[in-house]
Amino acid sequence: MRYLIELGETEARGDLSVMNGVLAGLAILVIGDSHMVTRDYLITTLHNDLAAQGATVNTYGMCGANAGDWVYPTTVSCGRAVRLDKGETNIDRRPSIPTWTIDALIAQNHPNLIVIEMGDTMAGYGQAAFPQGWIYQQVHALTGRIAAQNIPCVWVGPPWGSEGSTYHKTFARVKEMSDFLATAVAPCKFIDSTQFSKPGDWPTIDGQHLTSSGYRSWGQDITTQLDQLAPQLVHRP
Amino acid sequence: MPQSLIRLTAAVALIALAGRTFAADGRLYPSGPPNGVAYLRFVNLAPADVTIVSPAAKITIPADDAHRIGEFDPVTPGVALTGSAQLGEATKPINVTLQQNEFVTVAVTGSADALSVILLRETPSDFNALKSSLGLFNLDQSCANAQLQAGDQHLAVVADVAPGAVGRRMVNPVDVGLAVSCGDPSQTVPVKLGALVAGDRYSVFVVGSGSGRQVVAQRDEQAPFRP
Numbered sequence: 001m002r003y004l005i006e007l008g009e010t011e012a013r014g015d016l017s018v019m020n021g022v023l024a025g026l027a028i029l030v031i032g033d034s035h036m037v038t039r040d041y042l043i044t045t046l047h048n049d050l051a052a053q054g055a056t057v058n059t060y061g062m063c064g065a066n067a068g069d070w071v072y073p074t075t076v077s078c079g080r081a082v083r084l085d086k087g088e089t090n091i092d093r094r095p096s097i098p099t100w101t102i103d104a105l106i107a108q109n110h111p112n113l114i115v116i117e118m119g120d121t122m123a124g125y126g127q128a129a130f131p132q133g134w135i136y137q138q139v140h141a142l143t144g145r146i147a148a149q150n151i152p153c154v155w156v157g158p159p160w161g162s163e164g165s166t167y168h169k170t171f172a173r174v175k176e177m178s179d180f181l182a183t184a185v186a187p188c189k190f191i192d193s194t195q196f197s198k199p200g201d202w203p204t205i206d207g208q209h210l211t212s213s214g215y216r217s218w219g220q221d222i223t224t225q226l227d228q229l230a231p232q233l234v235h236r237p
Numbered sequence: 238m239p240q241s242l243i244r245l246t247a248a249v250a251l252i253a254l255a256g257r258t259f260a261a262d263g264r265l266y267p268s269g270p271p272n273g274v275a276y277l278r279f280v281n282l283a284p285a286d287v288t289i290v291s292p293a294a295k296i297t298i299p300a301d302d303a304h305r306i307g308e309f310d311p312v313t314p315g316v317a318l319t320g321s322a323q324l325g326e327a328t329k330p331i332n333v334t335l336q337q338n339e340f341v342t343v344a345v346t347g348s349a350d351a352l353s354v355i356l357l358r359e360t361p362s363d364f365n366a367l368k369s370s371l372g373l374f375n376l377d378q379s380c381a382n383a384q385l386q387a388g389d390q391h392l393a394v395v396a397d398v399a400p401g402a403v404g405r406r407m408v409n410p411v412d413v414g415l416a417v418s419c420g421d422p423s424q425t426v427p428v429k430l431g432a433l434v435a436g437d438r439y440s441v442f443v444v445g446s447g448s449g450r451q452v453v454a455q456r457d458e459q460a461p462f463r464p
Binding site: 122 | 337462
């Protein structure tokens with residue numbers, strides 16, 4: 001079952017001027033992988049777009065992190081970043097940094113909506129077999145912690161990226177991963193990022209990470225989708 | 238479940254291989270388990286404690302229903318795993334090589350006089366957070382076609398599972414009475430699982446014994462893989 005809401009042409013391109021305004025006043029916790037760990041990536045674009053809608057946004061990114069790394073404490077080796085509300089982005093590039101856990105972030109931030117951006121670190125790019133049993137365990141562990149605290153959540157899948165890089169990302173595997181996540185992330189809703197562009201439309205710098213314009217588009221498209229989904233998720237008093 | 242050195246050995250091998258792979262590629266980090274992953278668990282369906290011995294360690298699996306079924310531990314696919322199952326003075330060898338994404342259950346049945354080790358292999362593709370997955374593992378040689386039934390109408394959920402085989406099916410997560418039969422609908426053994434939970438996976442084992450047919454069931458547990 002897919003949760004992606006079919007949008008009109010204008011909205012599908014992430015036109016923030018036609019938003020419903022339902023994100024205003026929400027406390028949104030955003031977590032993600034390396035797409036959140038460099039300035040001008042989603043920690044800038046998505047964070048700014050959600051904040052512009054009136055939400056209080058706290059964004060945390062851990063480079064190379066799988067879903068389970070937000071559940072079982074470990075270390076990441078290529079950096080982590082945090083941006084709290086209107087503050088600056090702080091990036092730590094030390095080679096071995098302890099992970100944040102979702103339980104601690106929930107206790108610290110008291111969100112009423114959690115947005116998870118993750119997929120590239122788990123899709124098994126370069127592997128012949130799609131590791132779905134392992135992915136499911138990772139995803140289920142993270143969504144289970146969030147569900148246990150009755151916090152609505154939205155999972156954002158990976159964008160197309162580019163083929164032929166050292167990341168071995170392929171359009172076919174991105175599609176396979178997106179289709180799998182659509183059935184695996186409940187009770188979170190799913191946003192399928194491959195619906196935002198055609199394969200190859202958003203250029204990358206290394207096969208996986210987008211250019212600045214790509215992150216602007218991706219951030220706007222996610223925000224538009226969240227605006228559509230939020231009324232189903234968050235019940236205001 | 239106690240830490241098994243089978244698992245530790247696999248993890249160390251994976252780490253070593255991962256380091257070589259990504260240093261050569263210049264990639265920042267892996268995407269998924271570097272060399273794939275498979276899962277192995279041990280189930281004690283014998284009437285007494287069973288000890289599993291690997292070249293590096295041993296664990297004891299109790300014979301009570303709450304602890305008979307171990308969790309799926311991640312192992313390296315393509316690597317020959319060896320060991321043995323021991324019950325009293327009886328010993329049976331274990332030799333298994335798992336394929337990527339395979340889930341293998343090593344079931345120990347019988348008694349010290351007639352110990353048996355049976356491998357049940359699955360490569361599941363029915364992972365779904367909105368559904369429940371029910372697996373029926375037939376370890377009863379006298380049950381030619383095991384069937385998992387639901388409700389008063391004996392609706393067949395999983396059917397025609399031969400001895401030594403496993404059948405699995407996704408179902409809606411509902412609170413329904415489940416039972417196992419071997420052909421005669423009036424001769425069923427109830428399954429104690431409680432209400433099914435969306436996203437969870439379950440295993441139902443049917444095993445023959447001197448005291449009659451026995452059913453053991455539990456939610457599947459899967460240990461996290463840490464590259």
